[in-house]
Amino acid sequence: MTQIQHYLDKISQRHQSGKATEHSYRGDLQNLLESLLPDIAITNEPSRISCGAPDYILSRHDLDIGWIEAKDIGKALNSKDYKEQFDRYRAALDNLIITDYLQFDFYRSGEKVASIHLARLDDKKIHALPEHFAQFIDLIKDFATYSGQTINTASQLSKMMAGKARLLANVIENALNSDEENAANSSLKDQLHAFKSVLLHEITPAEFADIYAQTIAYGMFAARLHDDTPNSFSRQKAAEKIPLSNPFLRKLFQYIAGFDLDDRIVWIVDALAAIFRAVNTQKVMQNHTYRVSTKTAKENRSPIASAIGESKKAEAFLLQITHDPIIHFYETFLAEYDPKLRKSRGVWYTPEPVVNFIVRAVDELLKTDFNLSQGLADTSKTTIEVDTPVLKGRGKTRTTTIEKRPKEVHQVQILDPATGTGTFLAAVVKHIYANEFETMQGAWSSYVEEHLIPRLNGFEILMASYAMAHLKMDLLLTETGYIPKKQPRFNIYLTNSLEKEHPDTGTLFTFARWLSDEANEANYIKRDTPVMVVMGNPPYSVSSSNKNDWIQDLISDYKKNLNEKNIQPLSDDYIKFIRYGSHFIEKNGAGILAYISNNSFIDGVIHRQMRKHLLDTFDSIYILDLHGSNKKKETAPDGSKDENVFDIMQGVSINIFVKTNSNPIASNRSPIASAIDESKKAK
Known part of the structure; x- marks a missing residue:
């Protein structure tokens, strides 16, 4: 008890001097805590505090167990001036004390569990409350024994x-x-x-x-x-x-x-x-493992399956998955971490039925329009020429030159340029496994390393999404029974898709060569990989932050000869990603671009050059307008409310663009087009 009285005497003296600030009392509180908690290390580090750390960190055996934030005497702890900082601490620190040196508020997992006053301030004088001393000692010792809660969900x-x-x-x-x-x-x-x-x-x-x-x-x-x-x-x-x-x-x-x-x-x-x-x-992770199956759940039938008619074949391809832990984990994280970041980057989870339909459609088109009998599972290869460093000369005259050298790569290269948590790439894996390897488990692992991982490519700009995409692929392949032999990396890279490839500058930062390796691998895909399939859900953001000259030059094709004053909507990220995907298919000479995206380009007046460019570029175009726009006030054919597959105001569509360099009125017509015609949804 005498330690507390001594502490109050000290801070009272400093307070009475009229020169004290909140920093003046820090040493006194640290001395009190050290006397009451001799087995606990109390850290008060100014350099950390100036960057946002609480004033005190309590540690046991080098493990942090509690945090204390102290404010000046005389200003209420519930002041609005403190709210933002305190909210941040309460959300992040599960064992926290907030104090003004006289009042101590104890928080567990963001909730106040106790509050006690060691003294009160009257007429600018500090008056001790000794009847609270014993309870304070009990509370502070309990605070120091906190070991954390078990996290089960x-x-x-x-x-x-x-x-x-x-x-x-x-x-x-x-x-x-x-x-x-x-x-x-x-x-x-x-x-x-x-x-x-x-x-x-x-x-x-x-x-x-x-x-x-x-x-x-x-x-x-x-x-x-x-x-x-x-x-x-x-x-x-x-x-x-x-x-x-x-x-x-x-x-x-x-x-x-x-x-x-x-x-x-x-x-x-x-x-x-x-x-x-x-x-x-x-x-x-309970009930969050992947289950890949070709069985159809009648009572939970995909609305996309209905949209393409009562086709038993389409229904048989419907992949059922119990739950995707990565998507829902990431959604919860982002909602808590920074909802504005989600909006600014256009981050929206794509419903599984939509993803599965796009994957199945691409698979069918590869088989019917490109004569690739295995579709997405295709293992055929092609030879390309790539820039290759070549050493020439000897000794001091030895130099490195860049020469074109042949390289054999897989033909059906797949790219999701806005990978997010890897939903589309994972769906490709599930589709191939369920349709080709579920009864051929012994061949699966070698196929994954030799013919699957080398063909799956993804770009992502958000670190959390990037990390979760890698984790998703790891969990999914493990669930399918894949046993790694060479432990190859997944070709999902942290990069801005809408930036042009850059030369290697990694030699300037030898301490971080791996940064350069990541950039170079992404640059290789952008520059050399013959991408045949581009698929995904590109971000929607009218106020695009992607304004570099390269992508601006690409989308200028969509702005030619337009007289309207406001063509800003043509700079929406989703339009840039459509042009970006088209660029890859044009460069390859043939392929498929399959997105779910904002549907404003379908009938927008200022989008007419965009539509013309797409018609000039591709041989076949399939549009499934899913409607869902709050602005158009449309209703469903049965008179019910027009709803969106996303929780957004803008209508969306599934868009499949096919470039074969063949007669667009070929007799071997895609079954996807036939199904759409039969359902009378195509426009």
Whole structure:
């Protein structure tokens, strides 16, 4: 009890001097805590605090167990001035005290569980309340024994991850701003410059902070799912457990969360690791494994199957999956982490029936229009010429030149340029497995490594989506019985699809060669890979941030000879992605572009040059207008409300563009077109 009285005497003296600030009392509170909790390490680090860390971190055996944020005496803790900061802490830190040195509010998992006053402030004088001393000691000791709650659900885990990741991003951005203001050198600044020069050329400090935070959060998530000793889980251990199939995330994590981690963010990264020590992975992933089957559930029949008629063949191809843990986990995370980021990037989950229909349609078109009997499962190869570094000369005269050399690659190369969490690529895997290999399990693993992984390509700009796409492919292939022999990486890359390929600048950043490797692999696909199928759900964003000269030049084809004053909608990201996909098919000479997208281009007045360009480029075009626009006030044929397959106001359509360089009125007409005609949905 005397320790508390001594503490109050000290802060009373400082307060009476009239010169004290909230920082003046920090040492006094630290001394009190150390006297009451001799086995607990109390850390008060100014450099961390200036970047957004709470004032005190309590640790036991090098593991953080609690956090304390202290404010100045005399200002109410429920002041609006504190709300944003306190909300951020309450969402991220599950064992928290907020205090003004006299009042102590205790929070568990964001909820206030206790509040106690050691003294009151009257007439600018501090008056002790000794009747509360014993209870305070009990509360503070209970606070220090907190070991965390067991996390049993995906929703619970994703929300806790989001809270800590949001706080981490805030801390990183503050640290970068501080370095910039003080002209200070730091590993954070070096990493930002490397990302900007090598990988994402228009990245801002705030966007880099997002990538950094999401890398750590999802790197730990992937590592924890592959760790069977959770009690010893840490950021150092996580770096070893990230799957080899994602070398970029593995190396990036090892670099940014390793032994040289910036001291200003160590505390929150370790707090994130503590979450994963408390995760019961079996319960979190319970009922969330992939189940691939060709059986049809009559009572849950896809509306897309209905849209193409009562075709038993189409129905038989319907792939049923119990639940997609990755999609729903990521949706929950993003809603908690940054809803505005989802909107600005046009991130929307694509319903499984839509994805499955597009995959089946592409498969059928490959068989009927391109005479590829295996469709998406095709293993045929073609030879291309690629720029290859060649060493010439000897000794001091040895030089490297670039020459065109032949290279054999698979013919049916598939690209999702807006991969998200990998939904379309995963659907391709499920379709091939269910239709070709479900009864040929022995041949599956070799097929995956030799003929499947080399053909599946994806681009993604959001780190969380990128990490989850890799994780989804890992979980799905494991579920199908795939046993890796060579452990090849998945060809899903962190890149801005709408940027042109760039020359290698990795030699300028030897400390991060893996950044250059990621960029070069993405550049190879952009530059050399003969992509035959482009599919996906491109983002919709009228206020596009993709304004580089290369993509602007491409979409200029859609703006020729237009006299309207406002053609800004033609710069929507979805239109850029349609032009981008068309560019790949044109470059390849033949192929299929299959998207679900905003449907404004179908009948928009300013979209007429876009429609003309598409008609000039492709031999066959199939449009399934799914309607759903709030602006048009349409109704369904039966008079019911016109609803959207997404939770958005803009109508959408499934668009399949086919370039075969053959007669568009061929007798061997696609069964997809026939099915659409029969249902009288084509316009």
